[in-house]
Amino acid sequence: xxxxxxxxxxxxTEWMLKVRDARDRAAFAKLFDHFAPRLRGMLMKNGFGAxxxxxxxxxxxxxxxxxxxxxxxxxxxxxxxIFQIARNRQIDVIRKDRRPMPEELxxxxxxxxDGEQVLGIEQEAxxxxxxxxxxxxxxxxxxxxxxxxxxxxxxxxxxxGLPLGxxxxxxxxxxxxxxxxxxxxx
Amino acid sequence: MTDIAHHIPEALLASYVSGTLAQPFALxxxxxxxxxxxxxxxxxxxxxxxxALLDAFDPISxxxxxxxxxxxxxxxxxxxxxxxxxGDNTYPTPVLEALGSKPPKWRSLGPGAKQCILNAGKDGSVxxxxxxxxxxxxxxxxxxxxxxxxxxxxxxxxxxRFARGDLEVADDTLEHTPVAEEGLxxxxxxxxxxxxxxxAFVPRLLQPLFRI
Ligand SMILES: [Zn+2]
Numbered sequence: 001x002x003x004x005x006x007x008x009x010x011x012x013t014e015w016m017l018k019v020r021d022a023r024d025r026a027a028f029a030k031l032f033d034h035f036a037p038r039l040r041g042m043l044m045k046n047g048f049g050a051x052x053x054x055x056x057x058x059x060x061x062x063x064x065x066x067x068x069x070x071x072x073x074x075x076x077x078x079x080x081x082i083f084q085i086a087r088n089r090q091i092d093v094i095r096k097d098r099r100p101m102p103e104e105l106x107x108x109x110x111x112x113x114d115g116e117q118v119l120g121i122e123q124e125a126x127x128x129x130x131x132x133x134x135x136x137x138x139x140x141x142x143x144x145x146x147x148x149x150x151x152x153x154x155x156x157x158x159x160x161g162l163p164l165g166x167x168x169x170x171x172x173x174x175x176x177x178x179x180x181x182x183x184x185x186x
Numbered sequence: 187m188t189d190i191a192h193h194i195p196e197a198l199l200a201s202y203v204s205g206t207l208a209q210p211f212a213l214x215x216x217x218x219x220x221x222x223x224x225x226x227x228x229x230x231x232x233x234x235x236x237x238a239l240l241d242a243f244d245p246i247s248x249x250x251x252x253x254x255x256x257x258x259x260x261x262x263x264x265x266x267x268x269x270x271x272x273g274d275n276t277y278p279t280p281v282l283e284a285l286g287s288k289p290p291k292w293r294s295l296g297p298g299a300k301q302c303i304l305n306a307g308k309d310g311s312v313x314x315x316x317x318x319x320x321x322x323x324x325x326x327x328x329x330x331x332x333x334x335x336x337x338x339x340x341x342x343x344x345x346x347r348f349a350r351g352d353l354e355v356a357d358d359t360l361e362h363t364p365v366a367e368e369g370l371x372x373x374x375x376x377x378x379x380x381x382x383x384x385x386a387f388v389p390r391l392l393q394p395l396f397r398i
Contacts, residue, residue, distance in 0.1 A: 025260060032256060037245030044246060054252050062259045076230055079237030084203070087236065091205040099205060100212050102219035102226065103270065103279035129238045146200050147236045153201035153211070154331070160200070164231045171234075172227040179223075 008115075010122055012078040020068040021111055032061055035082055046090065046148055056093060060086045070107065073118045074174040077125040090149070108181045117174055124167035131162050190351035194218055194225050196232075198333075198355075203232040210305055210312035210377035213280055214333045214353070217375055220278035221351050276338045276373060281314075290314050298366075299324050310379035317341065317366040323374070330380035332356040334364075339372035341365060 009017075012034060018027035036057050043053040063085050071081055091099050132140065139161045146156045194202075194215055201207040202215045219225050271282040284304040292300035292314075298321030302314040310330070314337075317323050323334075323341060333355055340349035343364040348354050356362065366372035 025257070028260065029257065032248075032253065035240075036248045036253070036256075038240055038243045040246040040248060041243030042240055045243070054249070057248070058252060058256050058259070061256050062262075065260055066264050077234060077237055079241050080230065080234040081237070083236035083240045084233045086240070087203065087205050094205075097209065099202075100209070100216040100280040100284070102216045102229070103273050105226075125234055125238060128234055129241055132235075132238050132242060143235070144239055147204050147232075147239055149204040149206045151201075151204070151206065153198055153207055156197040156200050156204075160196075160235075162235060164196075164228075164235070167234055168227050168231045171230045172223070175223050175227055 009073075009118060010078075013073050013118065013122065016064075016068070016071055016078045016081075017073065017113075019065065020071050023068075028065055031064065031078075035064075035079075036061060039082075039086055042086070042148070043090070045144075048090075052093070056086070056089050059089050063089070070104065072107065072174070072178070073121060074114055074177060075121070075171055077121050079125065087149075105175075105178060106182055108178065110181075114177060117170075117177065120170045121167075121174065124170045128162065128164075128167060135161055189349075190222050190224070192346070192348060192352040192354060193222065194228070194353060195355060196228075199225070199229055199232050200235075203229065203236055208309035208379060209307070210310040210379070211331070211333055213284060213305070213312050214335050214375055214377045216280040217278045217337075218335050218351065218353050220273055220280060278337075281337070281375060284312075290316075292316055295324050297321070310377060312375065312377040315372075315374045315376050317372040317374070319366050319368045319371060321366055323364040323366065323372075330358065330378055332376065332378045332380075334377075335375045337373045337375055339370040340367045341372050341374070342367060 012031065015027040015031045015034075018024035019031065039057050039060060040053055043056055048056065060082070064082060067085070071078070088099060132143065135143065142151075142157070143160050143162065145151050146160065198207065198211065198215060202212055207215065219229050270279050271287050273279045273282065277285065281304075290302035292302050295301050298318035300316040302316075304312050304314065306312075315323060317339075319339070333353060334348070335353045336348045336350050338350060340347060341364040342348070343354075343362040345354070345360070345362060347367075348364070354364075
Protein backbone atom coordinates (compact mmCIF):
# COMPACT_ATOMS: atom_id res chain seq x y z
CA UNK A 1 0.00 0.00 0.00
CA UNK A 2 3.01 2.31 0.14
CA UNK A 3 2.63 5.05 -2.36
CA UNK A 4 4.71 7.97 -3.43
CA UNK A 5 1.92 10.50 -3.45
CA UNK A 6 3.52 11.93 -0.34
CA UNK A 7 5.10 14.73 -2.34
CA UNK A 8 1.65 16.24 -2.67
CA UNK A 9 0.91 16.47 1.07
CA UNK A 10 1.04 19.84 2.80
CA UNK A 11 4.41 20.93 4.18
CA UNK A 12 3.10 20.54 7.73
CA THR A 13 2.14 16.90 7.14
CA GLU A 14 5.50 16.22 5.47
CA TRP A 15 7.40 17.74 8.40
CA MET A 16 5.32 15.87 10.93
CA LEU A 17 5.86 12.53 9.16
CA LYS A 18 9.61 13.14 9.04
CA VAL A 19 9.57 13.85 12.75
CA ARG A 20 7.46 10.77 13.42
CA ASP A 21 9.25 8.29 11.19
CA ALA A 22 12.83 9.63 11.05
CA ARG A 23 13.10 11.80 14.21
CA ASP A 24 14.15 14.55 11.81
CA ARG A 25 15.26 17.65 13.75
CA ALA A 26 15.32 19.97 10.77
CA ALA A 27 11.70 19.05 10.06
CA PHE A 28 10.86 19.65 13.73
CA ALA A 29 12.49 23.09 13.54
CA LYS A 30 10.22 23.90 10.60
CA LEU A 31 7.18 22.76 12.55
CA PHE A 32 8.32 24.91 15.45
CA ASP A 33 8.78 27.97 13.26
CA HIS A 34 5.34 27.49 11.80
CA PHE A 35 3.32 26.62 14.89
CA ALA A 36 5.05 28.27 17.85
CA PRO A 37 4.21 31.84 16.71
CA ARG A 38 0.59 30.85 16.07
CA LEU A 39 0.36 29.11 19.45
CA ARG A 40 1.67 32.33 20.93
CA GLY A 41 -1.09 34.26 19.16
CA MET A 42 -3.67 31.86 20.52
CA LEU A 43 -2.31 31.91 24.08
CA MET A 44 -2.12 35.70 24.19
CA LYS A 45 -5.71 35.86 22.99
CA ASN A 46 -6.52 33.50 25.88
CA GLY A 47 -5.01 35.99 28.31
CA PHE A 48 -1.72 34.23 28.98
CA GLY A 49 1.21 36.45 29.94
CA ALA A 50 4.41 36.29 27.88
CA UNK A 51 6.36 34.06 30.28
CA UNK A 52 3.47 31.69 30.91
CA UNK A 53 2.79 31.48 27.17
CA UNK A 54 6.45 30.59 26.58
CA UNK A 55 6.24 27.77 29.11
CA UNK A 56 3.14 26.36 27.48
CA UNK A 57 4.66 26.63 23.99
CA UNK A 58 7.76 24.81 25.18
CA UNK A 59 5.69 21.98 26.70
CA UNK A 60 3.42 21.72 23.68
CA UNK A 61 6.21 21.63 21.11
CA UNK A 62 8.20 19.10 23.12
CA UNK A 63 5.05 16.98 23.36
CA UNK A 64 4.80 17.17 19.57
CA UNK A 65 8.30 15.69 19.43
CA UNK A 66 7.66 13.05 22.08
CA UNK A 67 4.17 12.00 21.04
CA UNK A 68 4.88 12.07 17.32
CA UNK A 69 4.40 8.28 17.19
CA UNK A 70 0.71 8.75 17.90
CA UNK A 71 0.15 11.17 15.00
CA UNK A 72 -1.95 9.51 12.32
CA UNK A 73 -2.51 11.66 9.21
CA UNK A 74 -5.35 9.39 8.11
CA UNK A 75 -7.42 10.57 11.07
CA UNK A 76 -6.21 14.06 11.92
CA UNK A 77 -4.43 16.95 10.31
CA UNK A 78 -1.36 18.42 11.98
CA UNK A 79 -3.04 21.63 13.16
CA UNK A 80 -5.95 19.82 14.80
CA UNK A 81 -3.57 17.39 16.48
CA ILE A 82 -1.39 20.20 17.83
CA PHE A 83 -4.43 22.24 18.86
CA GLN A 84 -5.63 19.33 20.99
CA ILE A 85 -2.22 18.97 22.68
CA ALA A 86 -2.20 22.71 23.36
CA ARG A 87 -5.70 22.72 24.86
CA ASN A 88 -4.77 19.83 27.16
CA ARG A 89 -1.70 21.69 28.34
CA GLN A 90 -3.69 24.90 28.88
CA ILE A 91 -6.26 23.00 30.93
CA ASP A 92 -3.47 21.49 33.06
CA VAL A 93 -2.12 24.98 33.71
CA ILE A 94 -5.45 26.69 34.35
CA ARG A 95 -7.29 24.02 36.32
CA LYS A 96 -4.42 22.02 37.76
CA ASP A 97 -6.26 18.85 36.92
CA ARG A 98 -6.22 16.65 33.90
CA ARG A 99 -9.05 16.32 31.47
CA PRO A 100 -10.30 12.72 31.25
CA MET A 101 -9.24 11.36 27.85
CA PRO A 102 -10.79 8.68 25.66
CA GLU A 103 -8.94 5.40 25.28
CA GLU A 104 -6.44 5.77 22.47
CA LEU A 105 -6.68 3.45 19.53
CA UNK A 106 -3.72 1.19 18.93
CA UNK A 107 -1.43 2.29 16.13
CA UNK A 108 -0.88 -0.15 13.29
CA UNK A 109 2.59 -1.71 13.09
CA UNK A 110 3.22 -0.53 9.58
CA UNK A 111 3.71 3.09 8.71
CA UNK A 112 2.25 2.64 5.25
CA UNK A 113 0.09 5.52 4.32
CA ASP A 114 -3.11 5.62 2.34
CA GLY A 115 -2.21 8.75 0.41
CA GLU A 116 -5.71 9.32 -0.84
CA GLN A 117 -7.09 9.26 2.70
CA VAL A 118 -4.43 11.70 3.92
CA LEU A 119 -5.18 14.04 1.05
CA GLY A 120 -8.87 13.75 1.86
CA ILE A 121 -8.24 14.82 5.47
CA GLU A 122 -6.09 17.72 4.29
CA GLN A 123 -8.72 18.86 1.81
CA GLU A 124 -11.40 18.79 4.48
CA ALA A 125 -9.18 20.76 6.83
CA UNK A 126 -8.62 23.32 4.06
CA UNK A 127 -12.34 23.68 3.41
CA UNK A 128 -12.90 24.13 7.13
CA UNK A 129 -10.36 26.99 7.13
CA UNK A 130 -12.14 28.49 4.13
CA UNK A 131 -15.54 28.12 5.81
CA UNK A 132 -14.23 29.88 8.93
CA UNK A 133 -12.86 32.74 6.87
CA UNK A 134 -16.27 33.13 5.22
CA UNK A 135 -18.19 33.40 8.50
CA UNK A 136 -19.47 36.86 9.31
CA UNK A 137 -17.50 38.61 12.07
CA UNK A 138 -20.00 37.85 14.85
CA UNK A 139 -20.25 34.16 13.95
CA UNK A 140 -16.51 33.89 13.66
CA UNK A 141 -16.08 35.51 17.03
CA UNK A 142 -18.55 33.05 18.57
CA UNK A 143 -16.78 30.05 17.06
CA UNK A 144 -13.46 31.32 18.32
CA UNK A 145 -14.85 31.88 21.81
CA UNK A 146 -16.46 28.44 21.81
CA UNK A 147 -13.26 26.58 20.91
CA UNK A 148 -10.89 28.70 22.95
CA UNK A 149 -12.77 28.07 26.15
CA UNK A 150 -14.56 31.37 26.63
CA UNK A 151 -18.06 29.91 26.56
CA UNK A 152 -19.67 27.36 28.85
CA UNK A 153 -21.35 24.31 27.34
CA UNK A 154 -24.77 25.87 27.71
CA UNK A 155 -23.64 29.00 25.87
CA UNK A 156 -22.26 27.10 22.90
CA UNK A 157 -24.80 26.95 20.14
CA UNK A 158 -25.34 23.61 18.49
CA UNK A 159 -25.31 25.43 15.16
CA UNK A 160 -21.88 26.95 14.58
CA GLY A 161 -22.50 27.73 10.94
CA LEU A 162 -19.67 25.38 9.98
CA PRO A 163 -20.23 22.41 7.69
CA LEU A 164 -18.78 19.54 9.75
CA GLY A 165 -20.56 16.67 8.00
CA UNK A 166 -17.97 15.98 5.31
CA UNK A 167 -14.94 16.09 7.56
CA UNK A 168 -16.70 13.75 9.99
CA UNK A 169 -17.35 11.17 7.29
CA UNK A 170 -13.78 11.49 6.05
CA UNK A 171 -12.37 10.85 9.52
CA UNK A 172 -14.76 7.93 9.94
CA UNK A 173 -13.24 6.36 6.81
CA UNK A 174 -9.82 6.68 8.42
CA UNK A 175 -11.09 4.97 11.57
CA UNK A 176 -12.64 2.15 9.59
CA UNK A 177 -9.41 1.57 7.73
CA UNK A 178 -7.49 1.51 10.99
CA UNK A 179 -9.89 -0.96 12.58
CA UNK A 180 -9.58 -3.16 9.52
CA UNK A 181 -5.79 -3.02 9.67
CA UNK A 182 -5.67 -3.80 13.39
CA UNK A 183 -7.89 -6.83 12.83
CA UNK A 184 -5.50 -8.08 10.17
CA UNK A 185 -2.55 -7.81 12.54
CA UNK A 186 -4.00 -9.87 15.33
CA MET B 187 -20.49 -1.01 19.09
CA THR B 188 -22.23 -0.05 15.90
CA ASP B 189 -25.73 -0.07 17.34
CA ILE B 190 -25.31 2.88 19.67
CA ALA B 191 -28.36 5.03 19.03
CA HIS B 192 -27.89 7.99 21.37
CA HIS B 193 -24.77 10.09 20.89
CA ILE B 194 -23.03 13.17 22.27
CA PRO B 195 -24.65 16.46 21.21
CA GLU B 196 -22.42 18.80 19.15
CA ALA B 197 -22.30 21.57 21.74
CA LEU B 198 -20.98 19.15 24.38
CA LEU B 199 -18.29 17.89 22.01
CA ALA B 200 -17.20 21.44 21.24
CA SER B 201 -17.17 22.23 24.94
CA TYR B 202 -15.08 19.14 25.66
CA VAL B 203 -12.61 20.12 22.92
CA SER B 204 -12.37 23.66 24.27
CA GLY B 205 -11.75 22.34 27.78
CA THR B 206 -14.62 24.21 29.44
CA LEU B 207 -16.71 21.15 30.08
CA ALA B 208 -16.75 20.40 33.81
CA GLN B 209 -14.75 17.36 34.87
CA PRO B 210 -17.76 15.09 35.63
CA PHE B 211 -19.22 15.63 32.15
CA ALA B 212 -15.80 15.40 30.51
CA LEU B 213 -15.44 11.92 32.01
CA UNK B 214 -18.76 10.85 30.46
CA UNK B 215 -17.74 12.27 27.07
CA UNK B 216 -14.35 10.51 27.23
CA UNK B 217 -16.03 7.25 28.25
CA UNK B 218 -18.58 7.41 25.41
CA UNK B 219 -15.94 8.30 22.80
CA UNK B 220 -13.87 5.34 23.99
CA UNK B 221 -16.61 2.97 22.84
CA UNK B 222 -18.32 4.94 20.05
CA UNK B 223 -16.56 5.28 16.73
CA UNK B 224 -19.04 7.79 15.40
CA UNK B 225 -18.40 10.20 18.25
CA UNK B 226 -14.64 9.54 18.05
CA UNK B 227 -14.80 10.83 14.48
CA UNK B 228 -17.04 13.72 15.48
CA UNK B 229 -14.68 14.71 18.27
CA UNK B 230 -11.76 14.70 15.82
CA UNK B 231 -13.80 16.96 13.52
CA UNK B 232 -14.21 19.46 16.34
CA UNK B 233 -10.47 19.26 17.02
CA UNK B 234 -9.96 20.05 13.36
CA UNK B 235 -12.03 23.22 13.85
CA UNK B 236 -9.65 24.11 16.67
CA UNK B 237 -6.75 23.42 14.31
CA ALA B 238 -8.25 25.66 11.63
CA LEU B 239 -8.61 28.46 14.20
CA LEU B 240 -5.00 27.94 15.30
CA ASP B 241 -3.89 28.24 11.66
CA ALA B 242 -5.71 31.54 11.36
CA PHE B 243 -3.99 33.24 14.31
CA ASP B 244 -1.60 36.01 13.43
CA PRO B 245 1.85 34.69 14.28
CA ILE B 246 3.58 36.49 17.15
CA SER B 247 7.35 36.24 17.05
CA UNK B 248 9.15 33.81 19.32
CA UNK B 249 12.37 34.66 21.14
CA UNK B 250 15.59 32.87 20.17
CA UNK B 251 15.88 31.87 23.79
CA UNK B 252 12.62 29.88 23.69
CA UNK B 253 13.51 28.32 20.36
CA UNK B 254 16.92 27.26 21.68
CA UNK B 255 15.39 25.84 24.84
CA UNK B 256 12.96 23.72 22.86
CA UNK B 257 15.58 22.50 20.39
CA UNK B 258 17.86 21.57 23.31
CA UNK B 259 14.93 19.72 24.91
CA UNK B 260 14.88 17.27 22.01
CA UNK B 261 17.94 15.61 23.55
CA UNK B 262 16.22 14.95 26.87
CA UNK B 263 15.42 11.35 27.63
CA UNK B 264 11.83 10.60 26.87
CA UNK B 265 10.13 9.37 30.01
CA UNK B 266 7.63 6.77 28.85
CA UNK B 267 4.08 7.68 29.74
CA UNK B 268 2.34 5.33 32.15
CA UNK B 269 0.45 2.61 30.33
CA UNK B 270 -3.26 3.27 30.52
CA UNK B 271 -5.59 0.46 31.53
CA UNK B 272 -7.43 -1.17 28.64
CA GLY B 273 -11.19 -0.80 28.69
CA ASP B 274 -13.07 -4.02 29.46
CA ASN B 275 -16.57 -5.09 28.45
CA THR B 276 -18.11 -2.81 31.07
CA TYR B 277 -15.70 -0.04 32.05
CA PRO B 278 -13.94 2.05 29.37
CA THR B 279 -10.37 3.28 30.02
CA PRO B 280 -11.22 6.72 31.52
CA VAL B 281 -13.66 5.09 33.97
CA LEU B 282 -11.04 2.54 35.02
CA GLU B 283 -8.66 5.44 35.59
CA ALA B 284 -11.25 7.22 37.72
CA LEU B 285 -11.64 4.00 39.71
CA GLY B 286 -7.87 3.75 40.16
CA SER B 287 -8.16 0.40 38.32
CA LYS B 288 -9.88 -1.11 41.37
CA PRO B 289 -13.38 -2.63 41.34
CA PRO B 290 -16.09 -0.11 42.28
CA LYS B 291 -16.93 0.21 45.99
CA TRP B 292 -20.69 0.04 45.82
CA ARG B 293 -22.85 1.65 48.47
CA SER B 294 -26.48 0.72 48.74
CA LEU B 295 -29.15 3.19 47.72
CA GLY B 296 -31.91 0.92 48.94
CA PRO B 297 -33.44 -2.11 47.27
CA GLY B 298 -32.13 -2.82 43.79
CA ALA B 299 -29.79 0.17 43.55
CA LYS B 300 -26.16 0.91 44.42
CA GLN B 301 -23.82 3.74 43.65
CA CYS B 302 -20.12 4.47 43.62
CA ILE B 303 -19.19 8.15 43.58
CA LEU B 304 -16.16 8.74 41.38
CA ASN B 305 -15.80 12.45 41.78
CA ALA B 306 -17.80 15.17 43.50
CA GLY B 307 -16.86 18.80 43.69
CA LYS B 308 -18.10 22.28 42.99
CA ASP B 309 -18.32 21.44 39.27
CA GLY B 310 -20.82 18.69 39.93
CA SER B 311 -20.46 14.99 40.46
CA VAL B 312 -20.09 11.77 38.57
CA UNK B 313 -20.94 8.31 39.82
CA UNK B 314 -21.52 4.76 38.76
CA UNK B 315 -25.04 3.50 39.28
CA UNK B 316 -25.95 -0.15 39.56
CA UNK B 317 -29.59 -0.97 39.04
CA UNK B 318 -30.94 -4.48 39.44
CA UNK B 319 -33.19 -5.74 36.63
CA UNK B 320 -36.71 -4.37 36.90
CA UNK B 321 -35.84 -1.58 39.33
CA UNK B 322 -36.04 2.14 38.68
CA UNK B 323 -32.95 4.32 38.34
CA UNK B 324 -33.01 6.48 41.46
CA UNK B 325 -33.48 10.09 40.56
CA UNK B 326 -30.80 11.96 42.41
CA UNK B 327 -31.05 15.50 41.17
CA UNK B 328 -33.45 18.14 40.12
CA UNK B 329 -32.21 20.94 37.96
CA UNK B 330 -29.14 21.33 35.84
CA UNK B 331 -27.73 19.03 33.21
CA UNK B 332 -27.57 15.30 33.66
CA UNK B 333 -25.68 12.85 31.44
CA UNK B 334 -26.26 9.12 31.81
CA UNK B 335 -24.12 6.66 29.84
CA UNK B 336 -25.09 2.99 29.89
CA UNK B 337 -22.07 0.72 30.40
CA UNK B 338 -23.88 -2.59 30.89
CA UNK B 339 -27.45 -3.83 30.51
CA UNK B 340 -30.15 -1.40 29.44
CA UNK B 341 -32.89 0.86 30.74
CA UNK B 342 -36.09 2.21 29.29
CA UNK B 343 -37.92 5.40 29.99
CA UNK B 344 -40.55 7.63 28.42
CA UNK B 345 -38.05 8.82 25.80
CA UNK B 346 -36.75 5.45 24.63
CA ARG B 347 -34.44 2.52 25.26
CA PHE B 348 -30.82 2.98 26.29
CA ALA B 349 -28.32 0.11 26.03
CA ARG B 350 -24.54 -0.13 26.29
CA GLY B 351 -22.93 2.99 24.84
CA ASP B 352 -26.12 5.02 24.70
CA LEU B 353 -26.02 8.45 26.26
CA GLU B 354 -29.09 10.11 27.72
CA VAL B 355 -28.94 13.88 28.00
CA ALA B 356 -31.50 15.27 30.43
CA ASP B 357 -32.20 18.67 31.90
CA ASP B 358 -34.73 19.75 34.49
CA THR B 359 -37.50 19.84 31.90
CA LEU B 360 -37.40 16.05 31.50
CA GLU B 361 -39.68 14.13 33.85
CA HIS B 362 -38.73 10.51 33.39
CA THR B 363 -38.57 7.22 35.22
CA PRO B 364 -35.86 5.01 33.79
CA VAL B 365 -36.34 1.33 34.62
CA ALA B 366 -33.62 -1.32 34.20
CA GLU B 367 -34.50 -4.08 31.76
CA GLU B 368 -34.61 -7.74 32.68
CA GLY B 369 -31.33 -9.54 32.11
CA LEU B 370 -28.00 -8.12 33.17
CA UNK B 371 -27.97 -5.51 35.95
CA UNK B 372 -27.81 -2.05 34.43
CA UNK B 373 -24.61 -0.15 35.17
CA UNK B 374 -24.50 3.52 34.20
CA UNK B 375 -22.04 6.36 34.45
CA UNK B 376 -24.05 9.40 35.53
CA UNK B 377 -22.88 13.00 35.80
CA UNK B 378 -24.73 16.05 37.02
CA UNK B 379 -23.91 19.65 37.79
CA UNK B 380 -26.62 19.93 40.41
CA UNK B 381 -25.66 19.49 44.07
CA UNK B 382 -26.08 16.03 45.55
CA UNK B 383 -29.45 15.45 47.17
CA UNK B 384 -29.38 12.17 48.98
CA UNK B 385 -32.81 12.52 50.50
CA ALA B 386 -34.38 12.61 47.07
CA PHE B 387 -33.50 8.95 46.58
CA VAL B 388 -36.03 7.60 49.01
CA PRO B 389 -39.40 8.25 47.39
CA ARG B 390 -38.12 7.18 44.00
CA LEU B 391 -36.93 3.84 45.31
CA LEU B 392 -40.47 2.87 46.21
CA GLN B 393 -41.54 3.12 42.63
CA PRO B 394 -40.55 -0.37 41.49
CA LEU B 395 -42.98 -1.76 44.02
CA PHE B 396 -45.82 -0.02 42.27
CA ARG B 397 -44.70 -0.45 38.72
CA ILE B 398 -43.89 -4.14 38.61
ZN1 LIG C 1 -21.55 8.29 19.96
